[in-house]
Amino acid sequence: MAEALEVPPALARAVDRYIRHVALERGRSPHTVSAYRRDLDRYLAHLASRGVTEPSAIAEADVAAFVSAVRDPEVAAAAGVAPVAASSAARMLSSVRGWHSFLVEEGLAARNVAAEQKPPKQPRRLPKAITVNEVERLLDACAGDDPIMLRDRALLELLYATGARVSEAVGLSVDDVTGDDGGAAEMVRLFGKGRKQRLVPIGRFAREALDAYLVRSRPLLAPRGASTPALFLGARGQALSRQSAWLVIRGAAERAQLDVELSPHTLRHSFATHLLEGGADVRVVQELLGHASVATTQIYTLVTADAMREAWALAHPRAR
Known part of the structure; x- marks a missing residue:
């Protein structure tokens, strides 16, 4: 060296x-x-x-x-x-x-000598989503009444229901997801890049999973560690880290025997792809994902277009 x-x-x-x-x-x-x-x-x-x-x-x-x-x-x-x-x-x-x-x-240089430098060309990498059936298998792999499984189910339901980044999910506090009655609220407050805030609906399945976690799991995990407002807690009562959340996803995938490549963004990609396949407007999906530019969100339209072409090629009698 x-x-x-x-x-x-x-x-x-x-x-x-x-x-x-x-x-x-x-x-x-x-x-x-x-x-x-x-x-x-x-x-x-x-x-x-x-x-x-x-x-x-x-x-x-x-x-x-x-x-x-x-x-x-x-x-x-x-x-x-x-x-x-x-x-x-x-x-x-x-x-x-x-x-x-x-x-x-700051007056430390006369001009930006890096302004005209072009980045190296990158191959177009489309986000990889899993199917609705595979999402359901992933969620079902977190069935159980013990505190950790209740937490894992709530985390995965939230990620898929909102399209949240893993870092956004583990950064949530209890107040960000609870309503006036103490149960899970209709909307969750997410904090994206630059602490930009957005409200995203969570739906019945995620609300029920969060309610079960908040009532039957978090009160058991919280006393194990120092007091924290964090929503998702680890086994020792500490705030769940991004790395631990990723291990939760990987563990669920292994139990579900999913033969697909997963990433920390898999549920986020699936959220966006399934919304667009269901007819959601790309600008609505942009707001839900917290993208600054609609061009970023439009990558997902390429994914759904590829899926349509593949389905046509397999099914249409004049495709080949």
Whole structure:
């Protein structure tokens, strides 16, 4: 492994200022802030290797070389790091662009030298959804009256009923899902990226699962740990983490014997796909998912179009 170069103090201070800015003034989540920090630490190491010591001395060629370096296996190996996928390189470039924009705003650089740098092309990756039958099998795999199974059923019902991200679900407090009578409310308040709030209906199945969890499970789990308003609790009474929630989904899939590839977003993808297949307007689905742009939501219309073409090819007498 190549010996790590010391990052010039001026560059390190500029990144520290930016990290404080995105965390405090822009309200980015700790997860997002950590991702910015990792990306920019790698960028600073790259700049140090090129002899750059001041923010004002960074050139377009330095940015372009960084994007190439993180993708090139030989260059990455020489630096003692692994090359990254096109999607990761694009995310890194986004972090770098944000920092350079901040440098200009703060008067630490005359212009944004990363503004014109193009991210590497990425293959179109359509979101993968499971069928309604597979969703039902996944949910049925959480049948049972013990506290953990009641919690798992409530979590999965909520994820599929609302299209919530796993991070949004584990970030819920009890007050976000309970009505005036103490039972599950008709709507759930979700907090998306940048703490943007949206209200999403949850439906009868999710309400019943949440009621069962709130009445028969959470009161048993809560005394095991420190007091927390978090809705979903772990076996020791602590707030359920994203990683633990993902293990819940994987465990249910194994018990259901689903022979499909799952991701933490599987139920979210299925929520959107099934709504559009059922005739929901794409802009309504956009609001329910919390997408800033309808273009992001329209990816799901490609999924349903592919499904229609496949069904036609299999069933139509003149398809082949």
